[in-house]
Amino acid sequence: MQNRTDRQLAVLLFAGVFGLYLRTMAPGLLFGDSGEFQxxxxxxxxxxxxxxxxxxxxxxxxxxxxxxxGVSPAYGLNILSALFGALAVSLLYLTLVQWLKSTLGIRRMVALLAALFLAVNPTFWSQNLIAEVYTLHALFLVLMLNLAYRLLTANQPSTDATETLERTSAVTLAAWLALVVGLSFTHHAMTMLALPSVLLALWW
Known part of the structure; x- marks a missing residue:
């Protein structure tokens, strides 16, 4: 369960990454699939x-x-890609902070480095600068990973009383996970590749 500091770090990470993408973004109408989407x-x-x-x-x-x-439609859709990508990066940080097993400081450092590595990876970065579907797909994948992990650990005992009180029930998490998977299928067919892992989380 992430605490207030982790959420603040995630917000700062989102702001920094989103600003980076805006700084390097394509300014208008594009060719190929991006132009078609715009x-x-x-x-x-x-x-x-x-x-x-x-x-x-x-x-x-x-x-x-x-x-x-006053923002042009073409540039506006480019911005949306950056928004989805920055959200995916910050959510990945929050997911890894929960997932990793170590001291809190080490977990934060490793999670932050991993999220930044994704953010500046050339392939991922390039998709945040144009109107494309892949950053929304990345956001869905990270959200599925987050919900699946929380579902798998929902019934595990915890020594942290605050964490126990804040935990979402397994039924609620399963419902949210099913909703996210369904929405993801309306977006990109490659969601099928993540389905076995999601089904394992639901079955477990």
């Missing part, structure tokens, strides 16, 4: 198979909201 989201259309309905619905709402502030 137009399809703005017009509430469909992209190439599998259509990516969740991404385009979220993207359309985001684009039209930012348009009220």
């Amino acid at each position: 137009v399809a989201a703005w017009t509430l259309g469909l992209a190439h198979s599998t259509g990516y309905p969740l991404y385009l619905l979220l993207g359309s709402a985001w684009q039209h909201t930012l348009a009220l502030l």
